[in-house]
Amino acid sequence: MVLPLILCVVLSTAHCAVQDYGAYDPVRDAFLPGSFPDSFIWSTSTSAYQIEGAWNVDSKGESIWDRFSHTPGKVDCGDTGDVACDSYNKYREDVQLMKAMGLKYYRFSLSWTRILPDGTVAGGVNQDGVDYYNNVINELIANDITPMVTLYHWDLPQALQDRYGGWVNETMVQLYHDYVSFAFKSFGDRVKLWLTFNDSKIVCNNGYLTGQHAPGIQDRSQLSSYLCGHNILKAHAKAWHTYNTTFRASQDGKVGITVSLDWAEPRDPDLPADVAAADYYMQVSNSQFAHPIYVNGDYPPDFKILVQKLKQALPDKNVPDFSDEEKASIRGSSDFFGLNHYTSCIVGHRDTPAGKGPLDNINITRSPEWRRAATDWLYAVPWGMRRVLKYIKETFGDPEVYITENGWSDGDVTPPVMEDTDRICYYMTYIDEVLKAIMYDKVKVRAYTAWSIMDNMEWETGYTQRFGMHCHLHGPEPASGTQAVFKVLQGHHRQQRLP
Ligand SMILES: *[C@@H]1O[C@H](CO)[C@@H](O)[C@H](O)[C@H]1NC(C)=O
Ligand SMILES: *[C@@H]1O[C@H](CO)[C@@H](O)[C@H](O)[C@H]1NC(C)=O
Ligand SMILES: *[C@@H]1O[C@H](CO)[C@@H](O)[C@H](O)[C@H]1NC(C)=O
Ligand SMILES: *[C@@H]1O[C@H](CO)[C@@H](O)[C@H](O)[C@H]1NC(C)=O
Numbered sequence: 001m002v003l004p005l006i007l008c009v010v011l012s013t014a015h016c017a018v019q020d021y022g023a024y025d026p027v028r029d030a031f032l033p034g035s036f037p038d039s040f041i042w043s044t045s046t047s048a049y050q051i052e053g054a055w056n057v058d059s060k061g062e063s064i065w066d067r068f069s070h071t072p073g074k075v076d077c078g079d080t081g082d083v084a085c086d087s088y089n090k091y092r093e094d095v096q097l098m099k100a101m102g103l104k105y106y107r108f109s110l111s112w113t114r115i116l117p118d119g120t121v122a123g124g125v126n127q128d129g130v131d132y133y134n135n136v137i138n139e140l141i142a143n144d145i146t147p148m149v150t151l152y153h154w155d156l157p158q159a160l161q162d163r164y165g166g167w168v169n170e171t172m173v174q175l176y177h178d179y180v181s182f183a184f185k186s187f188g189d190r191v192k193l194w195l196t197f198n199d200s201k202i203v204c205n206n207g208y209l210t211g212q213h214a215p216g217i218q219d220r221s222q223l224s225s226y227l228c229g230h231n232i233l234k235a236h237a238k239a240w241h242t243y244n245t246t247f248r249a250s251q252d253g254k255v256g257i258t259v260s261l262d263w264a265e266p267r268d269p270d271l272p273a274d275v276a277a278a279d280y281y282m283q284v285s286n287s288q289f290a291h292p293i294y295v296n297g298d299y300p301p302d303f304k305i306l307v308q309k310l311k312q313a314l315p316d317k318n319v320p321d322f323s324d325e326e327k328a329s330i331r332g333s334s335d336f337f338g339l340n341h342y343t344s345c346i347v348g349h350r351d352t353p354a355g356k357g358p359l360d361n362i363n364i365t366r367s368p369e370w371r372r373a374a375t376d377w378l379y380a381v382p383w384g385m386r387r388v389l390k391y392i393k394e395t396f397g398d399p400e401v402y403i404t405e406n407g408w409s410d411g412d413v414t415p416p417v418m419e420d421t422d423r424i425c426y427y428m429t430y431i432d433e434v435l436k437a438i439m440y441d442k443v444k445v446r447a448y449t450a451w452s453i454m455d456n457m458e459w460e461t462g463y464t465q466r467f468g469m470h471c472h473l474h475g476p477e478p479a480s481g482t483q484a485v486f487k488v489l490q491g492h493h494r495q496q497r498l499p
Helices: 005-014 064-069 087-100 127-142 158-164 171-187 200-208 223-251 272-286 290-296 301-313 324-330 382-395 421-439
Strands: 041-045 105-109 146-152 193-198 254-260 263-266 337-340 344-349 362-365 401-405 445-451
Touching: 041 401, 064 158, 087 127, 105 445, 127 146, 127 171, 146 171, 158 171, 171 223, 193 200, 193 223, 193 401, 200 223, 200 254, 223 254, 223 290, 223 301, 223 324, 254 401, 263 272, 263 382, 272 301, 272 344, 272 362, 290 324, 290 382, 337 382, 344 382, 382 401, 382 421, 421 445
Parallel strands: 041 105, 041 445, 105 146, 146 193, 193 254, 254 337, 263 344, 337 401, 401 445
Antiparallel strands: 344 362
């Protein structure tokens, strides 16, 4: 699809005052008219737990997010994904929303426990779950929409959490391998684009360090979150190699991983200490997963220093490094770079550390001029998109980049925001920076995926944050509409989800 960027120009100058989005710089922020390559992939995204509902229907097993959201106090307003957008029953309507937007791709995730209720193949395959995903995939293809499937979207089988402690346990590498092999075998005749993990940093930090996410473990020593990341990297690499050796010849697809990178702008680009601080942030906060996979099989230098500190702090514990064999397996284990990008920050040096945490020795701020979404970490900084894409090109070996998430939230107000100007402006300005990255910086961006096709269960904040291009009210209220991202550019407003 070629974006009607001429319309964008009109919109951007007339309605979308980019100037309102903070510290407008006429050179940096000037709108670039143009069009994307015909082969460019336009997509929207969801994940199983956030949309499917039917949490215990047709023999689906319990996931850690089911358990977590059912535990009082864990999720805002006591919200759960028990019903969510009811996509287990309404997937055909979801597909019609995409079709109405002219979309040709859709990124969604598989619920592990819908397919393998106790997480293991030995424990039995749930044919109803397999049928459900076959139906979704077939419905998409019948409507000329290509599926892009994420294998792990945070909803680990509760049984594996109970039995092994989840991702801290190396046994997970083999169990994940068995699950994804089953998925490749069952769906790989039709699914040609796979993502192994979505934003593993959040899985490990929020799940095993702060406990804000399922399984809610608070291990402030940082051992659990480190082990989690270590095992996920090994699991990812094993899955990629299995695809490469066993499935690629017959299925001819691509397997990648999605990492989340925000952009760290040095507070004073002329001050070496600030440039170093921003670089430190990019390594420690952003490259734990990307550096091993795309550079050399191992963590970035500043992250390795943190691992040394962890070993010193925990002399009685096993804090593993990657063996040479593991490094060789991890290095290059991806067919493309999956990027979630939402926002940026300003990073400066700090003379006295604020504490003992990995980021306490730098000063992370946001410009007061940046517009903030309903979500507290989400500020609109369109030019950060271009910089992060250029950074990926320069740091990670000029890979093909699939943007797998980018989006904007508003709050849960009644009636819901239908005018949607902020979301329109966010998408328009960010997408234009993607175009600049392609045209000026020659970054090999192949796909842009908006988060999300419809409002959904936003993890620990429940239904209080609306990221959807279609508005979907939870519960008995009528499903109301939202905005279709690419029609946004033609000035449409948020629309009704089909009743
Ligand atoms: C993937 O991670 C992002 C954070 O980077 C999160 O907002 C999103 O909900 C996750 N997506 C899925 C599909 O799990
Ligand atoms: C991993 O699981 C095995 C089997 O239940 C258990 O013996 C072992 O202690 C677990 N390891 C960790 C690090 O939790
Ligand atoms: C991927 O599989 C092909 C064909 O089997 C093989 O030649 C190649 O070495 C594999 N790549 C890696 C990195 O193992
Ligand atoms: C952090 O940076 C901000 C400006 O970006 C500055 O106002 C503040 O004083 C700095 N704080 C410290 C502790 O250096």
